[in-house]
Amino acid sequence: MAFLLSFAALIPLDNLGHYIQWHIIEISVANLIVMILMVVTFIVALVAPFPGRSRRKENR
Amino acid sequence: MSTSEIDRQWTTRLRRRVEGKLPPEKLLPDTQPTYVSSWIYVFGIATLSSLGVVIGTGCILALRGPQWWHGSAYGHFINSMHLWSVEIFFFAMVVHLWGKFAMAAWRGGRALTWMTGVVTFLVSIGAGFTGYVSQSNFDSQWISTQAKDGINATGAGAYFNVLNLGQMLMWHIVLLPLGAIVLTGMHVLMVRIKGVVPPFEEGAEVAE
Amino acid sequence: MSKKAFRPDVDAPKWKGGYSPYDIIKEGTIALVVILVLTVIFAVVFGSPDEKAITVRTWSNADPIDFATTALSELNGTSTSAAYGAPYNNVPGTGQAMGPLKLEQWVGVRIPINAAQDFVISPLKSLPDQPILDQNLKTWSTASTTTQNSWLSSYGKAATKMKVAKGQIVVNTTSAGPLPIMINDLTQMARSGALDQALVTGHGFYTTDYTKPLLFLADSGYLANLASNQHLTGDQWGMMNETGSYPGQAWLWLYTFWYQIAPFNTSASGDALVFATMGVLSLVLLFVPFIPGLRSIPRKLKIYRLIWREHYQDNK
Numbered sequence: 078m079a080f081l082l083s084f085a086a087l088i089p090l091d092n093l094g095h096y097i098q099w100h101i102i103e104i105s106v107a108n109l110i111v112m113i114l115m116v117v118t119f120i121v122a123l124v125a126p127f128p129g130r131s132r133r134k135e136n137r
Numbered sequence: 138m139s140t141s142e143i144d145r146q147w148t149t150r151l152r153r154r155v156e157g158k159l160p161p162e163k164l165l166p167d168t169q170p171t172y173v174s175s176w177i178y179v180f181g182i183a184t185l186s187s188l189g190v191v192i193g194t195g196c197i198l199a200l201r202g203p204q205w206w207h208g209s210a211y212g213h214f215i216n217s218m219h220l221w222s223v224e225i226f227f228f229a230m231v232v233h234l235w236g237k238f239a240m241a242a243w244r245g246g247r248a249l250t251w252m253t254g255v256v257t258f259l260v261s262i263g264a265g266f267t268g269y270v271s272q273s274n275f276d277s278q279w280i281s282t283q284a285k286d287g288i289n290a291t292g293a294g295a296y297f298n299v300l301n302l303g304q305m306l307m308w309h310i311v312l313l314p315l316g317a318i319v320l321t322g323m324h325v326l327m328v329r330i331k332g333v334v335p336p337f338e339e340g341a342e343v344a345e
Numbered sequence: 346m347s348k349k350a351f352r353p354d355v356d357a358p359k360w361k362g363g364y365s366p367y368d369i370i371k372e373g374t375i376a377l378v379v380i381l382v383l384t385v386i387f388a389v390v391f392g393s394p395d396e397k398a399i400t401v402r403t404w405s406n407a408d409p410i411d412f413a414t415t416a417l418s419e420l421n422g423t424s425t426s427a428a429y430g431a432p433y434n435n436v437p438g439t440g441q442a443m444g445p446l447k448l449e450q451w452v453g454v455r456i457p458i459n460a461a462q463d464f465v466i467s468p469l470k471s472l473p474d475q476p477i478l479d480q481n482l483k484t485w486s487t488a489s490t491t492t493q494n495s496w497l498s499s500y501g502k503a504a505t506k507m508k509v510a511k512g513q514i515v516v517n518t519t520s521a522g523p524l525p526i527m528i529n530d531l532t533q534m535a536r537s538g539a540l541d542q543a544l545v546t547g548h549g550f551y552t553t554d555y556t557k558p559l560l561f562l563a564d565s566g567y568l569a570n571l572a573s574n575q576h577l578t579g580d581q582w583g584m585m586n587e588t589g590s591y592p593g594q595a596w597l598w599l600y601t602f603w604y605q606i607a608p609f610n611t612s613a614s615g616d617a618l619v620f621a622t623m624g625v626l627s628l629v630l631l632f633v634p635f636i637p638g639l640r641s642i643p644r645k646l647k648i649y650r651l652i653w654r655e656h657y658q659d660n661k
Contacts, residue, residue, distance in 0.1 A: 089392045103576070238642075291448055298456055
């Protein structure tokens with residue numbers, strides 16, 4: 078209800094972020110999460126079963 | 138007017154050319170090849186849908202002007218939607234790019250589909266950049282004063298002044314969205330015209 | 346007539362298989378709804394950042410000594426803006442190059458900025474009813490270049506021990522001519538907010554061009570310190586980052602990577618080199634379909650066997 082009145086973010090990310098350093102690489106935790114999610118999403122998209130197999134078999 | 142005269146008209150020739158390349162059943166098909174059977178295929182439409190949300194939220198922001206979101210909680214929420222739809226847009230576009238590369242989706246005369254996709258990607262980066270410098274906050278100040286050095290180094294900075302908020306905002310809300318929409322439209326129409334690329338086939342002899 | 350050889354990385358086999366029902370409008374609608382819902386969820390949960398813009402006023406009040414020393418550097422030509430070169434001003438020996446291509450120099454000055462005039466003299470001249478300041482400005486403008494340089498040198502040496510006393514900039518020198526008054530008055534003008542306005546209304550009442558105040562701000566250590574605190578500087582991979590803990594522009598990872606290694610981070614033409622490199626790589630990405638070897642990678646990687654596994658299983 079408070080959100081509807083104020084539109085305030087539930088978990089605002091305004092506090093300074095955490096950064097991971099490895100040799101010359103420095104990356105924010107947020108960006109690292111996004112990149113990992115992208116790779117995971119790609120892999121899941123490749124391997125997850127796709128519905129409608131029997132229908133496609135009928136139409137082969 | 139004789140029939141041959143009508144045949145020679147630009148309108149008639151264009152219409153027939155379009156009808157030949159993209160008849161209604163190709164533009165809005167009701168079937169697809171059975172090899173389209175992977176979740177990787179949804180990232181194209183996911184990219185297109187997020188572009189729709191980016192543009193829609195951008196239009197709402199435009200209704201009240203570039204300063205609105207700084208002072209209005211509702212405006213800030215729409216700005217948040219605009220930001221996150223951009224993040225989802227790039228996320229989906231990159232996964233889509235990885236998938237299309239893995240499929241070598243340029244095969245069978247589809248090189249132009251690939252190329253319009255790449256140019257759309259680059260134009261989107263430009264659109265995102267001009268958006269960041271149009272925010273009129275600290276982020277814009279920093280990004281513009283840093284980016285100017287790179288762009289100046291190419292000579293383009295003399296004409297594309299990233300410190301000029303008015304210019305950057307107009308590129309962001311007029312020119313680059315127009316570019317992105319036209320390129321995306323070409324890209325999608327080409328997919329419809331050429332169809333989705335068939336699988337690699339061992340021993341294939343006959344090309345499309 | 347001989348058949349053209351099939352090139353597996355260029356040609357696609359003709360599809361002679363089946364088609365199954367497909368509702369493209371329904372799929373598009375579902376995708377749009379899913380993306381809309383996801384966007385709303387992220388916006389509701391995380392919101393978006395909005396760090397307030399820095400003004401010359403906030404800068405000069407937070408760090409009047411940094412402001413005053415930046416103003417001095419505009420006058421003595423040592424600030425980044427004053428010594429920049431094209432497209433702002435003509436400074437010999439400046440301008441980045443991509444090998445033989447000195448594009449920055451060739452295009453020349455198109456956004457003229459005279460740092461001393463634009464950031465110091467003109468704003469001070471715009472202040473009304475300032476007889477002492479006006480006299481000092483006249484002293485400055487009628488002095489020879491040698492005299493001006495001598496004043497600048499004296500002030501510069503003394504400025505290393507610059508202090509702020511009762512809000513006034515204090516520099517211990519008597520051989521800097523009109524400079525102590527000019528720099529102090531400019532600092533007071535900045536602290537009042539009047540300098541912010543003076544820097545943007547050069548072309549009239551309405552303006553959307555913030556070139557001058559942004560260049561002036563960028564010449565300071567203040568803006569860079571704030572950016573460094575937020576991990577936004579070049580050597581912090583800042584191009585990818587956003588203020589706070591928000592995800593930034595992960596897609597710029599390769600662009601910003603080059604700035605971390607030689608020769609990009611050691612060369613005076615580092616930006617030009619990065620742009621040229623990314624330009625070439627973008628062209629490579631664009632022309633993948635035509636580049637032998639590169640266009641064979643998908644077939645050799647065999648990830649496609651996962652994508653089309655159902656097709657391959659059913660056609661065994």
